Amino acid sequence: MAEMPLLHHRLALSLHHHHHLLLLPPPTTTTKRLSQRILKITMSTAASSHSPSTHQHSLDQQQQQQKDQVLRYHNQTKHNFNNYARGPYGLDWANQPNPFRRYVSSPLLPLLHPPSPNSPATTRDGSPPPLYHTVFNSLPSPKPISKTTISQLFYDSLALSAWKTTGFSTWSLRVNPSSGNLHPTEAYIIAPPIDSLIDHSFVAHYAPKEHGLEIRTEIPSGFFPKNFPKNCFLIGFSSIFWREAWKYGERAFRYCNHDVGHAIAAVSMAAAGLGWEVKVLDGLGHDELEKLMGLDVFPEFKIPSRPVKGKMPEIEFEHPDCVLLVFPSGTSDFGVDYKGLSLAISQFSTLEWKGKPNLLSKEHVCWDIIYRTAEATKKPLNIFNQFIVAPFLGSGDISESSYKGFSLREMVRKRRSAVDMDGSTTMARETFYQILLHCMPSGFGSGEKQRKQLALPFRTLSWDCEVHAALFVHRVVGLPKGLYFLVRNEEHLDDLRKSTRSEFKWTKPDGCPDELPLYELAKGDCRELSKRLSCHQDIASDGCFSLGMVAHLEPTLHEKGSWMYPRLFWETGVLGQVLYLEAHAVGISATGIGCFFDDPVHEVLGVRGSKYQSLYHFTVGGPVIDKRIMSLPAYPGPGVDA
Structure with missing residues (x-):
């Protein structure tokens, strides 16, 4: 039985001595090797068939250059213990971008302000x-x-x-979250x-x-x-x-x-x-x-x-x-x-x-x-793309009592990003499983394996699921602390097992629903590990659980094209939004974590190369409320110059 302590001790030593984690080839070398490998395959395939047309050869070459650029970007923008991705050293507050785009002189049509979600439980047409x-x-x-x-x-x-204010500054929050509350969308x-x-x-x-x-x-x-x-x-x-x-x-x-x-x-x-x-x-x-x-x-x-x-x-x-x-x-x-x-x-x-x-x-x-x-990553027009609306599949309920009875409108508007977590709030095992059920792309009841995105809100996306989750379980009552893996596309299961550490157990945890593809990899206290991996942020270890979203990266780019690269991040954002809403719906909070040490995360899992890459981290737990910050209504705001 592969217990966490031995694995955790070995990883902790690696984390303590930063240079041990950098024995993998540096990003530029990795990119060149990947590019050369793909190029060899392309040339080999071309040599074994009829000579392609000049146009097709030019197109293949362009697509190869695009994939090379994506892999170059991905590797260049990784954080490592002794080398963060390039960015401004200090913030130029005088040039902080205005978070609100306006089209000056275009007519503005005001929209209605719906009744508060907390008002009597009826909509305008009288239905609940x-x-x-x-x-x-x-x-x-x-x-x-x-x-x-x-x-x-x-x-x-x-x-x-x-709106939030400390007396010294005032800023707005939105229903849709954003990294750094900067709202580029x-x-x-x-x-x-x-x-x-x-x-x-x-x-x-x-x-x-x-x-x-x-x-x-x-x-x-x-x-x-x-x-x-x-x-x-x-x-x-x-x-x-x-x-x-x-x-x-x-x-x-x-x-x-x-x-x-x-x-x-x-x-x-x-x-x-x-x-x-x-x-x-x-x-x-x-x-x-x-x-x-x-x-x-x-x-x-x-x-x-x-x-x-x-x-x-x-x-x-x-x-x-x-x-x-x-x-x-x-x-x-x-x-x-x-x-x-x-x-x-x-x-x-x-x-x-x-x-x-x-x-x-x-x-x-x-x-x-x-x-x-x-x-x-610009996507070309595809006139042969099929627009398919698949049947709606439900996500399954095993612990409806975990939810606090909020309406959907209450839930989406009360969502907030926790700044700190208390390090003490716990979660029932059944609640944990219920949250993960709503994180699955294919819903339940079809008898099919998880792969197609048929459940809300994943059904909005037009491709099969490519994102999984490596979970660090800290405070889930009835579930041992340790490292777990949620397989969101079961066609990848065998490959994931081969691509990760050989000592991982890959066993279903106690009480886990048969239809939830969650696996225990190793037992042990991984609070310090998850904190260090997420840029030394306490919030990654002070919640009930945290996770890294692991995407099936290089094969997806190779099969579909470089334009899938941003879409893999979209998929992580959709999953992150579900985690935000689920956390609030059971009475706690969550936060997305964009800062993490990419290759050390891969080292923990044992993955090599660019087949699987961690794209986004998340943490779920009990929030610490900063009482120095006052909340003000969204509309009307505190003033036009706030």
């Missing part, structure tokens, strides 16, 4: 609001699209949730006419501080009837890399894509409360997304050859990430003609776009590798 945990098993009847429901969708997903709605709001089809930017829509342009009336069923609209997301890079430097591209995932899940959960489904339109490419949201109005940003500092207003451009189709649940017998949709979107460049984006900072720093990687 769904309880948080119930939407994981079935959605309520779909509400009509109107000013009321669109207002509620944004209010419960992307709006402000509160911007949102757009592309919709047909909406009752009581606007009488023509339009594109608008969502302004969270005002809780309103800035109208960017009017679009042709035939756009929606020709391309989508009735009662559909689109939500688009873009990222302003500068907002995140101001604080985090080169690693910011990772964090921006975490935030996209959180935003996707936030919209999916809020839509679920209205009886609406959400799905990424993943056949569209970068160029289509840019035109659809009117982001081609930004001046072209020329990437410098090295990091530079100065006045670069063009660096504040918005990079298009994705567009979500929102439609009534039960609408499943339709497809999307991406060729026709792309043709219709190509006409958007000729429309009259209103508003000029505000300047966010006076001076900037360009970390050139962020923008090279963004170029390398």
Whole structure:
């Protein structure tokens, strides 16, 4: 039996003597070897078949260069004990980016402020609001699209949730979390006419501080009837890399894509409360997304050859990430003609776009590798992509009593990121298993293995699950302390066992539901270990459990393309959003952790190369409330200059 103490002692020694963990090849060497290996395979395959056309050879070469760039970025931006990823040494407070994008001179349509989630338990139409945990098993009847429901969708997903003040400074919080509360993610709605709001089809930017829509342009009336069923609209997301890079430097591209995932899940959960489904339109490419949201109005940003500092207003451009189709649940017998949709979107460049984006900072720093990687991960149009709405699968209940009876609306708006954890709060084993059930992509009851993303909110994503979780269990009553692994795609199970330490047990823990693919790897107290791995942060060891999200990285890039790299981070963000909501729903809290030592985490697991990589850490436990900080209502805020 592989007990944790021996393993833990060996790892602790490695952690204590930092240089022992750096015996693996340095990132640049690893990248070159990976590139050479892939190139050899490509050349070998090409030699054994007919000579490819010049065009195909050029395309293969371009795709190889893109994957090389992604692996170069990923390795260069790893943190290690004696070498953090490059970033600003100290914060330039004078140039802190404005967290609110506005399109100056574009018309602003105010949205409604729905009743407080704590008000009497009825919605505007008199029906009771769904309880948080119930939407994981079935959605309520779909509400009509109107000013009321669109207002509620944004209010419960992307709006402000509160203001905080210490007397010296004031800052806002949002329903969707963000690394460093910097909010690089911007949102757009592309919709047909909406009752009581606007009488023509339009594109608008969502302004969270005002809780309103800035109208960017009017679009042709035939756009929606020709391309989508009735009662559909689109939500688009873009990222302003500068907002995140101001604080985090080169690693910011990772964090921006975490935030996209959180935003996707936030919209999916809020839509679920209205009886609406959400799905990424993943056949569209970068160029289509840019035109659809009117982001081609930004001046072209020329990437410098090295990091530079100065006045670069063009660096504040918005990079298009994705567009979500929102439609009534039960609408499943339709497809999307991406060729026709792309043709219709190509006409958007000729429309009259209103508003000029505000300047966010006076001076900037360009970390050139962020923008090279963004170029390398641009997704091409795929007119053959199949738009499939799979049957809704519930996530399963084994401990409904773990939940505190909050409505979904209460839950999404009360979510907060814990700054500290108390180091004493415990969790029942059944509650732990219940949380993990809601973290599974395929739901339960189908008899199939976990792989396809069919459960809420993972069903919004269009690819099979590629992200797992390595769990450090600290304070779960009835479960031994130690290292565990949650296999979220069971097709990877055999490979994971072969790719990790040979002494790991891979046994099901006591009381674990048969349908939950959770495995105990090794017993032992790993509080100090998890703390050190997460950049020496106490919060990783002071909760009930913490975890690292481990993605199936290099094979996914090789099979599908470099454009999957940001999508793997989106998947971690969606999973992180579920962990946030689950923690609050059982009466505790959670926090995402973007700072961790990448390769030391891999050393703990025993994984080599880039097949499996840790992309995001998380911790769940009892929060410590800082009583020096006062909370103020989200709307009206404390003042326009706050």
